[in-house]
Amino acid sequence: MTLQTNWNLTKYFFSGLDDPRLQANIDAILPLAEAFAKKYQNIIKTFTTPEQILEYYADYEKMSHDMGTGSVYLSYLQSLDTQNNAVIKKMGELECIFIEASSRLLFISQEWKELGYEKIMAFANNPLLKDYKNALVSKANNLKYILGEREEFVLNEKSRALGVVEGLREELANSYTFEIELDGKKKTVTEEEIRSLRTNPNREIRRKSYESLRQVYNNKQVQITLGNVYAGIVKNWTSDVKLRGYTTVMEPRNTSEELENEVVDMLLQEVQAAFPLYSRFIEAKRKCMKLDEFHTYDVQAPLGSIEKEFNFDQAVKLHLETMADFDSEFHRYSLDMLESGRIDAFPKFGKQSGAFASYRAGEPSFVLLNHTNKLRDVSTLSHELGHATHGHLSQGQKPAVYDSPLSLAETASIFNEMLLSEKIRKELSTEEYKEFLNEKLSDVFATIFRQIQYIAFERRVHEAIFAGQELTYHDFNQMWREEQIRMTGESVIYDVTAENESGWSMIPHIFGSPFYCYAYAFGNILVFALYNRYQKEGQSFIESYKDILRAGGSKRPKDLLAEHGFDITSPTFYRDAIEEIEKMVVEFEGLVE
Template sequence: MTLQTNWNLTKYFFSGLDDPRLQANIDAILPLAETFAKKYQNSINTFTTPEQVLEYYADYEKMSHEMGTGSIYLSYLQSLDTQNDAVIKKMGGLECIFIEASSKLLFISQEWKELGYDRIMAFANDTLLADYKNALVSKADNLKYVLGEREEFVLNEKSRALGVVEGLREELTNSYSFEIEIDGVKKTVTDEEIRSLRTSPDREIRRKSYESLRAVYNSKQAQITLGNIYSGIVKDWASDVKLRGYTTVMEPRNTSEELENEVVDMLLNEVQAAYPLFARFIEAKRKLLGLDTFYNYDTTAPLGSIEKEFSFDDAVKLHLDTMKDFDQEFYDYSVDMLESGRVDTFPKYGKRGGA
């Protein structure tokens, strides 16, 4: 098996920012929205048959797929290098186009609201629409949070500013580098690398990793910038909660996850009730580690003294052997991802954590 250690975006998307196919994809976004609007505006609220709804979803999914290809490509490029100015500029222009396209499609939520809860639920229970039942039930449950078209237009336009704020946070935090000394050698590492050291069996390395993180995130500049970014995001969220009539600040997230507020509250209450149990766990871990004092960097300490390092090739073999023993289909998926350039392996400056 030939391992590919970098994403092969050319194979699945475009050859680069100057690929004319990318610009053609971006140029097609607004016409796609306009074509969809021409077909369905003043039509959704008159749906009477499941066949109409099925055709609507087929057209909507096709439009969304064709619209999203360029956006996904740029998102992947940005994941590989959040500091790339050319990608940031291209993504900023694309976001503005998407906001304009969203404005052209605001009628969709309005007309589903006009169609009404009972009729949507009737469609949800139709066997022809079984694949869309969950989407239809969610749509019906969320009708009460849909505002008038003018209000939705204003909120959609407001999202431009929030997108800038969220982009700033990601660009800023992924630009951070961290200093740490290991075995007498000073190193500069990425956020992902410094966080991985928090699970080191060496207590001194764990301590240094935590202190290195704090030195960056607790700096005056970071506190001012990130604090104001967070404040802006919270205020925007709170205004949406109030305007849409949610009962709590958590309800929008609960609703998007299709969970009742009471279910989430029950979970949080049980977690809170288990605090003493966690305290017992910490005390037991302190004893097992043989420590007189227990600091926050000890919570991530591994138990036991066995330490083994794996090369990338050994780690891949272990993963594939495990997948093969578990399920052949999972194994085939894993091999395909590793051979087809769908895994980007190594950390680097500016790369989004987890990418």
């Protein structure tokens, strides 16, 4: 196997910004929109046969795919170098073109609205349109949120300014550099690298890494700027909530997730009720580390003084062995990703921090990583390749129902992590297993409990601004600290005052995708249920699991999961997962004693 650790975008897209094919793709966007409008304007509202619907979707899907190719390529270039002015400029030009194109296509939603709920639902139940059923049902259910054509035009124009505001936070964050003294020498590192030091065995290095982060994000100018950016984004969101007639500030996200408000509220309530489990874990960890006080910079600390490292080759080996033990199709697709230039593995200045997987109908998946040889990076590799494989398995769906809602999009990624955990666990001594369990519980609390803490903060901010309050970064800092304490109780000592608590400004999702974070919590809880089933049924469960992934967005989460024996409307679904977490905490407490 020959690993390729850089994206080969030339192979799949264009040779560069000056490739004439890229400009031709961009130049074709408006003509594509105009051709579609010429064929379908004043026609959609007159649809009477399923054949017309099939032709419409075939044309719409082809137009959308062709229009999006240049945008996908540029977004990949920008993630590799967020400071590349030529790419930023081209992205800005493209955004203006898309806004113009979408303005020319506003008639689509208006005409579906004129066609009406009853007729659309009749089409949804027509056997000839079974592949598009969920797309049509969603369209029918969302009609009530569509405004008049003039209002939609104004909102579409407003999105131009919002895009600049959202991009500003990302550009600023990716431009920051962080200073830290290591081994007597001052170093300048990326945010990804400074964050990785929060898991260092050396407590002083951990403290310095937190201090370095705070020096940047607590800077008054940064706080004012990011506070105003966030307030603007929330004002725009809550304005849309009012205009479109949603009943709560979270309903737009719940609607796009195809989850009932009651289901999401139940998720939040059940997790928040379990917050005391986190304090138990922290207290056990404090005892194990023999600390008198447990500070924020101790939260992600390893238990031992020696931190196990995994270079990228070792991480790949562990992942591939895990996939080979589980399923040949998962194993093959991971190999394909690793050998074909679709994984970009290592940190670089200007590169987007974190990790992501990207995929769309009819095209292969891509994964971006920032591997720094931590155990967590091994999990990240498996996590993102889970996403990539999910995108691969969903390719059998029509483009209109290809994308899973976010509530299901984390399924394969987290399931991969569970499989990897079991693989690693079998190879550990008792002391190593205690360290492993610490890592595992840290991840569980980060991806379930902390995500719900984020949502609670977001909901408070959005509801306050929805009610007409003016908020600044001072308010955000105070609210963030209050929600932190709600989760941690008195188990953690915070080293900055509430007035200077800038943690919210380091969370990109609350800027770019409000209320996105509960998808992580839901996904983890779902995976506990799936993994329990896998442990009981073994190989016979794998096809059922893959069917869930193959479904893409073709079914509502509640219906899809019910077909496989999971009832997400029942508190038991959430409590069973929390019971599994409590068992892990009890086991950890026992090892510490």
